[in-house]
Amino acid sequence: MYLSEQNRKGWRLLGVPFLFAIFLLAVPIVTMTALSFWTQDYLTLIKTITFENYKQAWFQPVFQTLFARSLIISLTVTFFTILFAFPIAYYISFYGGKRKALWLFLITIPFWTSYLLRMFLWKVILGYNGVLNSFFDWLGVITEPLTFLLYNTNAVILALVHGWAPFAILPIFVSLEKIDRSLLEASNDLGDNSFNQFFRIILPLSMPGVIGAVLIIFIPCIGDYITPKLVGGPEGLMIANMIQVQFSKANNAPLAAALSVTSLLIVGIIAMAFVFFNRKYLRNY
Amino acid sequence: MxxxxxxxxxxxxxxxxxxxxxxxxxxxxxxxxxxxxxxxxxxxxxxxxxxxxxxxxxxxxxxxxxxxxxxxxxxxxxxxxxxxxxxxxxxxxxxxxxxxxxxxxxxxxxxxxxxxxxxxxxxxxxxxxxxxxxxxxxxxxxxxxxxxxxxxxxxxxxxxxxxxxxxxxxxxxxxxxxxxxxxxxxxxxxxxxxxxxxxxxxxxxxxxxxxxxxxxxxxxxxxxxxxxxxxxxxxxxxxxAFIGSMNFFETKCLEKSSKTVTVFHKDLGNVKLLKNNIFGVESTKLTIGIRPENLKIISDNLKIQSKSFTAKIVEKSFMGDTMLYSIKLNQSENNNTYNISISDIKNSPNPNIGDKISVTFEEADVVAYYEE
CATH class of the missing domain: 3.40.50.300 (P-loop containing nucleotide triphosphate hydrolases)
Structure with a gap:
């Protein structure tokens, strides 16, 4: 087959990312999907196709509970992260003046330490003898340490919202920066007060950033493993913890694979539906 | 509406x-x-x-x-x-x-x-x-x-x-x-x-x-x-200077009367200005301004009716509806060039670059500004 120089150059350029995509994305997913249709007897894989794993994954109450909890936690985290991130991004974009770069820099500072350390920090803050309890004790508003702060769903949500905030602030900031300020003057000139202006101009035009932030946070959150493990307690465990248990302690990799594929599907469907219903905001102006 | x-x-x-x-x-x-x-x-x-x-x-x-x-x-x-x-x-x-x-x-x-x-x-x-x-x-x-x-x-x-x-x-x-x-x-x-x-x-x-x-x-x-x-x-x-184009000449005040001011310029000679056309705070130095279209080239056989001076053409450009000449004055030492614009091209003399010409203008068209 004859290839022009340009064609060969094109294939060479495509080659590396293509191989990367095949071996690091497609192969693992295909392997995992294949695994989910098999069964495991102690250490041997039985490669006859069965839907038994999916039956368990979808219909056993414990898995249903964990899926539902993961979904709710993830949605709640996404909601609150955006809710807190938007005003911060808004402030930096509209009132940051010459210090915008400094503000953005400050926001990235927590990333200088590892995620694990940051999550441990929440244990220090929320724990039995933690910062908050000591502070309340010092104030004299409590007689014995509060125990509902740590090791539950709320702690997981709090820790995740904190951990993911910059991932929401940055895309929202970028889309706010892109808004032509003369549009705001125009809306003001046409009779809008600040409230109307926010909902008619600023919010719709910053939606690409908000949608991006939602996806960036929602998708990894549902599969988060370390946060519930550290601050979740038994009540805050999520589906990823169960997948880990199935893979290791329970020696049931096929069920773990089925659970993984299921959570992948859930995330995929919700994310696509979300983008679909917001597609009007994603036009290129 | x-x-x-x-x-x-x-x-x-x-x-x-x-x-x-x-x-x-x-x-x-x-x-x-x-x-x-x-x-x-x-x-x-x-x-x-x-x-x-x-x-x-x-x-x-x-x-x-x-x-x-x-x-x-x-x-x-x-x-x-x-x-x-x-x-x-x-x-x-x-x-x-x-x-x-x-x-x-x-x-x-x-x-x-x-x-x-x-x-x-x-x-x-x-x-x-x-x-x-x-x-x-x-x-x-x-x-x-x-x-x-x-x-x-x-x-x-x-x-x-x-x-x-x-x-x-x-x-x-x-x-x-x-x-x-x-x-x-x-x-x-x-x-x-x-x-x-x-x-x-x-x-x-x-x-x-x-x-x-x-x-x-x-x-x-x-x-x-x-x-x-x-x-x-x-x-x-x-x-x-901003509106249209204007030729400026620096002059000295010679004489003031109730309605006119007479100024002197080396090339233009004595120019009698209408007080209505003079602006600024009174002083002895005036800059007078004449629009390029208010300067006319005199053909040799025509008698000079009003103010006139001689100059040399250094540039000539055809703009379609008008002909634009750049001229230099004879007496003044400075290298300033001035513009003449002729809209009635057909009925005007058509001198070339390097030619010496006589230029005339109406004193009533001249505006002037006192200098500090």
């Missing part, structure tokens, strides 16, 4: 001693200016002269640190832009990209308590007015430059403002479209009867469209007058 064709002398906008600075530079320096109800007023000046700032002060986007803004007799210093009876057409038109033509044009009406049907009717009316009938559902990203400008106009006019502010609305359009829009804007202003205040750096635009023009330099308004007055009797040297 309000039908009002005659200009009455009520001031719809009255600016009193407006001062506005940015980083200690006075963009607008103590400007007082009155704009009449129903007139087409242009603020003309080079970029950075403060004309846009002044417009934004009227709109309410800039708060002056000194002075008062009256609109329709009310002091609006502390009134926000959304509550002022003014609307603006922005330089880049500021069309809302996420809204279609109808939604853009009807944007301001959503802040009124009109019903949906009334709003739709008004949108249709406004689109018809600017020549965009049937464009209702068009996406704003699918509009051309001229169409965007029409949408911006319709969006502002639909609210029936007392004053429409236009910030260099034509500068982004190509030459043909710009000339067409100049004409249309003028027609539109006459038909709706709303006061238009236009900011522009294009003198032709200001002169052809306006009832009155205010010429600004360095944050100050140098002259406010009709286009004819601005052109024929520019009151400061800067206005004279």
């Amino acid at each position: 309000i039908k009002k064709n005659s200009i009455n002398n009520e001031k719809i906008v009255d600016l009193i001693s407006i001062v506005k600075s940015f980083d200690h530079v006075k963009a607008v320096n103590n400007v007082s200016l009155g704009i009449n109800e129903g007139e087409f007023f242009s603020l003309l000046g080079p970029s950075g002269c403060g004309k846009t700032t002044l417009l934004r002060v009227i709109a309410g986007f800039e708060k002056p640190e000194n002075g008062n803004v009256f609109i329709n007799g009310t002091n609006v210093n502390s009134v926000a832009p959304n509550n002022r009876p003014t609307n603006m057409v922005f330089q880049n038109y500021a069309i809302f990209p996420h809204l279609n033509v109808s939604e853009n044009v009807g944007y301001g009406l959503r802040n009124t308590n009109l019903s949906k049907d009334q709003i739709l009717k008004k949108i249709d009316g406004a689109l018809k007015l600017v020549g965009l009938k049937g464009y209702n559902k068009r996406a704003s990203s699918a509009l051309s430059g001229g169409q965007r400008q029409r949408v911006a106009l319709a969006r502002a006019l639909i609210l029936k403002p007392r004053v429409l502010l236009l910030d260099e609305p034509l500068s982004a359009l190509d030459k043909n479209l710009r000339e067409q829009m100049q004409f249309e804007l003028r027609q539109l202003q006459k038909s709706v009867g709303i006061t238009f205040i236009l900011v522009t750096h294009d003198q032709t635009e200001a002169l052809t469209m306006s009832d009155r023009v205010g010429v600004m330099f360095n944050g100050k308004v140098d002259q406010v007058a009709t286009p004819e007055q601005i052109y024929n009797k520019p009151e400061t040297k800067m206005v004279a």
